[in-house]
Amino acid sequence: MTRIFDSRPWLAPLVFILLFVLAPLIPGGYVLYIFTLVLIYTLASFGTNILTGYTNLISMAGAVFFGIGAYGSAILTTHFGVPLVLSMLIAASIATVVGVLLALPVLRLEEVFLAIATLGFVMISVEIAKSGGELSGGENGMGAPGPTLFGWPLNERAxxxxxxxxLGAALWIARNLGQSHFGRGFLALKGSETASRALGLNATKLKLIAFGVCAFYTGLSGALYAPVVRFIDPSLFNIMVSISFVSMVIVGGLGSIMGSVLGAVFVIGAPQLLTYFGFDQxxxxxxxxxxxxxxxxxxxxxxxxxxxxxxPGADVPTTEVPR
Incomplete structure (x- = not known):
């Protein structure tokens, strides 16, 4: 199997399109809902993977960015009449700004200390969401409008x-980022921060960029999530959401697009499918x-x-994303 994917780099994207994009269109209903969730969470998984898999920074703030994306898109569309696509981009951009601001005070921390510090932001965000009042519905949450594109309502298949x-556009951009100057900088930073500084790289700048990209992708994932479930509440900021993102990265594989996809399938799709086939107990x-x-x-x-x-000594290409 590995030889097939190594010799045909186009085969993995084709299999993904057939299995996760086109196949669910046939049955529709709950099966299609599950696979839509897998696609959405793949985006959040890869956003987390950029930070953790590319720079070795472990952040538990994924739920903050996801919640900002969901709430931001729903509030802009419901209360201010902003078109859905534009509201998604604005919400993801807000999540990016928040991600960079959150990163500034914790950049010097590493490993478990960084994780614990970002965990504090998750706890704060839950309380902020609960006290949102009429704008966000407070503890009761708020309804999210159904998906539309340029004023036309979209059904579940569309x-x-x-x-x-x-998702395809986001992963393509991220792949190009991995092959760019910043991607090589991330690789050097992952290997050794001291060595990267000795090479003249600005480690602080690279970390801020990694946090920002992670926040944008995760925020965009949240913005895509809201129109699917049609209702959001402060539980989106729950620590378990952040843990699920990190679990996807670890289970799927660090620094890999395929790992992000497989992680989302395993962490999100598998439990849903078990319930669908009657194994909910x-x-x-x-x-x-x-x-x-x-x-x-x-x-x-x-x-x-x-x-x-x-x-040993062999130079064999793999499907791992250039970092």
Whole structure:
């Protein structure tokens, strides 16, 4: 299998389009809803992967950006009449600004200390969302308008394709970013911050960019999420949302587009499908066992299944994203 994907780099995107974009259009209904969620969370997964997989920075603030994207898009559309697409971009941009501002006071922290510090922002954001009053519905939450494009309402199939197009564009941009000067800087920063500074790289600037890109992608994911569920509340800022994003990255594979996709499928799609097929009573137990087994036997993530192992001294290309 790995040889097939190595020799045909176009095959993985084609399989993704067939399995996760086109196939769910046939049954529709709840199956289509599940796969739409997988596409949306893939975007958040990859945003988190840019920060964690590319720079080794572990942030638990993903729920903050996701919630800002969802609330921002819903508020702009509901209360101010902003078109959905524009409101999504504005909400994601607000999340980006917040991400950079949150990063400034914690940039010197590393590993578990950074995670704990960003966890504090999650707790604060929950209380802010609860005290939003009529604008955001406070603790009761608020309704989110259905998806529209240039004033035309989108049905579930059309919106699924719209999400797929947005995801494809976002991943293409991120792939180009990985091959750019910033991507090489992220790679150097991941290897050694001291060495990257010795090479003349501005480590602080690179970290801020990583936080900003992560916040934009996660915020855009939240903005796409709101029209699907049609209702949002402060639980979007819950710490479990942040944990799910980090879980996707670890289970799927660090620094890999395929890892982000597989992580979202495993963390979001698998539990939903277990419920759909009538295993709701055993869902958490089966899902928990599967996650433990995946981490035990695939420490490099599910994406390692599609990477050919290198022999000592061999130069064999893999499907890992250039960083």
């Amino acid at each position: 919106y699924h394709l719209f999400v797929a197009v947005v 055993f869902q958490r137990a089966l899902y928990g066992v599967a996650m433990i087994l995946a981490l035990m036997f695939l420490p490099d993530g599910l994406a390692s299944l599609f990477k050919r192992k290198k022999l």
